[in-house]
C-alpha cells in the first residue's frame with residue numbers, strides 16, 4: 001500500500017460549549033470532550049485507512065485546564081503512526097479567547113483506532129510518512145506508547161515490550177511522552 005501523509009487525515013472540528021454540556025460549576029463535562037475527540041479522531045483514522053474504524057484505546061488524556069461555558073473549542077486530529085491494522089491518532093484541543101481570538105492549548109489526547117471490515121475483523125491500513133518535525137517526533141514515540149497500551153490492557157507481556165524496556169536503560173534520553 002502507498003504511504004500517506006498525516007496532513008491527508010487531518011480533521012478539525014470547531015464548536016461552542018453549550019449549557020447542556022457543562023458540569024455544576026459551568027465548565028465543560030469531561031465525557032463531552034472525550035466524545036468530541038473520539039469523533040474527530042475516528043474521522044482522521046477513516047481518512048487515512050478509507051475503512052470502518054473502531055476505538056481500541058484512549059491514552060494520555062489529562063484535563064489540565066477547565067473549559068468554561070460559551071468557549072469556542074477546536075479539536076485537531078491527525079494520524080501520528082499507522083501499524084498493521086491500528087492507527088495512533090494524536091488530538092490537540094485549542095480554546096479561542098473570546099476577546100482577542102488568540103488560541104491556547106486546552107487539552108491533548110492520544111487515541112488508537114483499528115480498521116475493520118464489515119464483520120468487525122481487523123484489516124490492513126497504509127503506512128504513514130511523517131513530514132514535519134513534530135510529526136516525526138510523534139511517529140517515533142508511537143511504538144513505545146502502543147506497547148504501553150497493550151501491556152496495560154493485558155495483551156502484551158512486559159518483557160516483550162522492547163521499546164518500553166529501552167526507556168529504563170541508563171543511557172536512554174527522557175521521552176517527550
Ligand SMILES: CC(C)(COP(=O)(O)OP(=O)(O)OC[C@H]1O[C@@H](n2cnc3c(N)ncnc32)[C@H](O)[C@@H]1OP(=O)(O)O)[C@@H](O)C(=O)NCCC(=O)NCCS
Pocket residue numbers: 054055056057082083084085086087112114116120122146149150153155
Ligand atoms: C479493537 C479490536 C478490533 C481489536 O481486536 P483484536 O481481536 O484484539 O485484534 P488484534 O489482536 O488483531 O488487534 C488488532 C490491532 O489492534 C491493536 N490493539 C488492540 N488492543 C489495543 C490496545 N488496547 N491498545 C493499542 N492497540 C491495541 C493491536 O495491537 C493490533 O494492532 P496492529 O495490527 O496494528 O499491530 C476489538 O477489540 C474490538 O472490536 N473492540 C471493540 C471496539 C469498540 O467497540 N470500540 C468502541 C468502544 S465504545
